[in-house]
Amino acid sequence: MPTPAGRPSAPTTVRERLQQAAFALFDEQGYDGTTVDAIAERAGVGRTTFFRAFRSKEDVIFPHHDELLEQVQARLDAASSRHSLLAVSEATRLVLRHYLAEGELARRRYELTRSVPSLREREIAGMQQYLRVFREYIRTWMDDELRAELMAGSIVTAHNVVLRRWLRGQSEDAHADFDAAIAQVLDLFADRGERDGRSGATVVVVPGYDDPSAVAAAVEQALREQAPRG
Amino acid sequence: MPTPAGRPSAPTTVRERLQQAAFALFDEQGYDGTTVDAIAERAGVGRTTFFRAFRSKEDVIFPHHDELLEQVQARLDAASSRHSLLAVSEATRLVLRHYLAEGELARRRYELTRSVPSLREREIAGMQQYLRVFREYIRTWMDDELRAELMAGSIVTAHNVVLRRWLRGQSEDAHADFDAAIAQVLDLFADRGERDGRSGATVVVVPGYDDPSAVAAAVEQALREQAPRG
DNA sequence: CCCTCGTTCGGTACCCAGTACCGTAGCGCG
DNA sequence: CGCGCTACGGTACTGGGTACCGAACGAGGG
Numbered sequence: 001m002p003t004p005a006g007r008p009s010a011p012t013t014v015r016e017r018l019q020q021a022a023f024a025l026f027d028e029q030g031y032d033g034t035t036v037d038a039i040a041e042r043a044g045v046g047r048t049t050f051f052r053a054f055r056s057k058e059d060v061i062f063p064h065h066d067e068l069l070e071q072v073q074a075r076l077d078a079a080s081s082r083h084s085l086l087a088v089s090e091a092t093r094l095v096l097r098h099y100l101a102e103g104e105l106a107r108r109r110y111e112l113t114r115s116v117p118s119l120r121e122r123e124i125a126g127m128q129q130y131l132r133v134f135r136e137y138i139r140t141w142m143d144d145e146l147r148a149e150l151m152a153g154s155i156v157t158a159h160n161v162v163l164r165r166w167l168r169g170q171s172e173d174a175h176a177d178f179d180a181a182i183a184q185v186l187d188l189f190a191d192r193g194e195r196d197g198r199s200g201a202t203v204v205v206v207p208g209y210d211d212p213s214a215v216a217a218a219v220e221q222a223l224r225e226q227a228p229r230g
Numbered sequence: 231m232p233t234p235a236g237r238p239s240a241p242t243t244v245r246e247r248l249q250q251a252a253f254a255l256f257d258e259q260g261y262d263g264t265t266v267d268a269i270a271e272r273a274g275v276g277r278t279t280f281f282r283a284f285r286s287k288e289d290v291i292f293p294h295h296d297e298l299l300e301q302v303q304a305r306l307d308a309a310s311s312r313h314s315l316l317a318v319s320e321a322t323r324l325v326l327r328h329y330l331a332e333g334e335l336a337r338r339r340y341e342l343t344r345s346v347p348s349l350r351e352r353e354i355a356g357m358q359q360y361l362r363v364f365r366e367y368i369r370t371w372m373d374d375e376l377r378a379e380l381m382a383g384s385i386v387t388a389h390n391v392v393l394r395r396w397l398r399g400q401s402e403d404a405h406a407d408f409d410a411a412i413a414q415v416l417d418l419f420a421d422r423g424e425r426d427g428r429s430g431a432t433v434v435v436v437p438g439y440d441d442p443s444a445v446a447a448a449v450e451q452a453l454r455e456q457a458p459r460g
Numbered sequence: 461c462c463c464t465c466g467t468t469c470g471g472t473a474c475c476c477a478g479t480a481c482c483g484t485a486g487c488g489c490g
Numbered sequence: 491c492g493c494g495c496t497a498c499g500g501t502a503c504t505g506g507g508t509a510c511c512g513a514a515c516g517a518g519g520g
Contacts, residue, residue, distance in 0.1 A: 124358050266476080266478090
């Protein structure tokens with residue numbers, strides 16, 4: 001295992017050299033105009049080595065996808081007792097955080113995926129994997145198949161919209177945007193009516209607030225304005 | 231134009247022969263185990279002819295996708311004055327109706343797409359095209375970008391769930407299922423109370439509460455306990 | 461010191477999808 | 491009959507991806 005995890009030191013790995021060479025060539029000649037041979041040559045390695053480091057040419061552009069998916073899955077497994085869309089949205093935040101941390105690299109990938117159809121397909125296929133994980137998690141506590149699917153899809157959609165806005169430079173605080181978007185989604189699926197006489201308040205508080213006391217006042221007012229309890 | 235539109239007569243076209251040969255071979259040897267040469271040979275034509283009839287090997291499995299997409303687009307263009315999700319759902323019904331009409335063929339494709347990853351990617355890429363058309367239509371009368379995206383995604387999701395149920399043989403009346411699913415989606419996006427004028431915070435209150443002031447206090451405490459995000 | 465085992469890398473050869481090009485057989489038509 | 495159009499077949503090529511083989515290298519172990 002010569003590549004433990006993080007490696008900030010100078011002796012760049014073959015993988016890193018290949019990735020740098022690949023992105024450089026993609027910038028210069030475009031994705032389709034760049035052959036794997038050219039990438040390997042610029043990185044100073046053989047063609048075989050490229051396919052050992054990356055499963056495919058597309059994999060150079062989506063390197064951390066598998067790990068991210070596992071992280072998301074693990075997060076949901078850990079929080080599987082909460083039975084809430086909030087668990088899903090928090091798992092989704094992992095993905096958002098990852099892209100934000102990538103910074104400029106994420107934006108370069110965005111440009112590539114926007115212009116190259118095959119990469120675009122690949123990306124949405126990756127999204128579908130998140131959706132699958134979310135759907136299966138939600139189905140553990142949501143009987144309604146359609147509703148579960150709608151929930152999972154809406155969370156993913158919210159994430160995509162927020163991320164895309166940030167990638168285009170139309171957002172300074174992506175996390176705040178994400179909070180607002182998730183709140184909108186939660187609001188969509190909030191029960192209205194259906195009071196089954198159970199007691200005990202259930203309040204979902206979404207980050208992205210002003211002053212706690214002001215929020216509390218708004219909540220109290222909203223509750224009082226609501227139809228009298230049964 | 232030797233291939234006008236519908237052709238029930240005996241002299242099968244090259245395209246039809248190729249499609250039959252392809253599906254037969256896919257059944258016998260699997261998708262990946264079948265080469266284009268083998269398909270062409272069984273159909274009694276040259277390899278070049280295959281690529282003239284279908285843009286790619288995958289295209290044999292999704293033959294009518296482009297026409298369907300155009301039909302959907304046309305339907306939305308025609309009904310563009312209605313400004314309603316119903317127009318989208320009716321356009322979506324075109325797609326459902328098409329698959330239902332295909333019958334057994336649709337089910338064979340379903341089995342293939344379920345087992346072959348590359349075909350699965352291709353299929354969801356196709357779905358994404360519907361989604362794009364829907365999103366752009368909705369955006370003509372819906373300012374809220376996220377909400378528009380959620381609407382489009384939900385319609386597509388509803389369609390997929392209904393179609394998949396039917397493909398698995400778990401549904402007798404797919405149209406009725408579709409009606410119910412669409413109703414559920416429309417209900418999701420039905421206006422309730424036009425909450426505007428609120429600031430950043432969004433609070434979702436789920437029925438089944440105690441005393442409003444007590445809830446408000448709990449909310450305030452929860453907010454204060456939460457770490458301010460960075 | 462030498463031998464060996466394991467790992468990593470390069471090179472070669474191959475498969476197959478997809479493209480470009482060219483030659484030709486057929487058909488309608490003047 | 492000759493002309494042009496179209497559809498088809500064949501050949502050759504590009505490029506991603508796989509399989510296999512052999513060389514280099516380092517870590518022990520006798």
